[in-house]
Amino acid sequence: MHTSRRSATLIAGALAAVAGVGTVIAQAAPASGVSAPSACRPANHLAKIAPDRAESGHLHFRVTLTAPQGYAECRLVGSPTDVAFAHHGTPLGITTGRYGDQNTIVTFGPGRPVHFDIRVPHQGHGAPADEASFTLGAPRGAIPGTSVAEGRFEVTAGTVIGPVRPGA
Known part of the structure; x- marks a missing residue:
């Protein structure tokens, strides 16, 4: 009988602990009771690469990020970092720089795409690529994880990455 009381006490304690945790979670959640995951996390957005308007001496490729419904808006800033390119899964070894205003904060989320x-310097001999991986930046630092965008483009030495901007 002593074992039964001890088991009952342990079970009651465990239930009380779970109930207490549930209370803390409910108080921290928004009024809806459910907190949506951030659209900025790599698993929570889609990224596609498409050719953009070329200018004298440069080719441009636009990387557009979209977030499906159900994810929370978040803030991004500056050019993505740790950028790497690949073609059919083979890394290309191209190192990138950054250009443009690195301090403008943009809001990203469902219905609010960014790009x-x-x-790429147009030298007539760029390497074909079909994937770019990168780390997004937030006002308080890098967002954990690596985002991946796919699409046909080309890169070469001297390729630079512009800052995240609102719109598709």
Whole structure:
């Protein structure tokens, strides 16, 4: 019988602990009772690369990020970092720089797409690529994880990445 009381006490304690945690979670959640995951996390957005308008001496490729419904808006700033390019899964080894205003904060989320530019010097001999991986920046630092965008484009030495801007 002593074992039964001890088991009952442990179970009651565990239930009380779970109830207490549930109370804390409910108080921290928004009024809807459910907190949506951030659209800025790599698993929570989609990214596609498409050719953009070329200018004298440069090719431009637009990387557009969209977030499906159900994710929370978030803030991004500056050019993505740790950018790497690949073609059919083979890394290309191109190092990138950054250009443009690195301090403008933009809001990203469902119905609020953002984009950034891959600016490639047009030297007539760029390497074909079909994937870019990168780390997004937030006002308080880098967002954990690596985002991946797919689409046909080309890169070469001297490729630079523009800052994240609002719109598709």
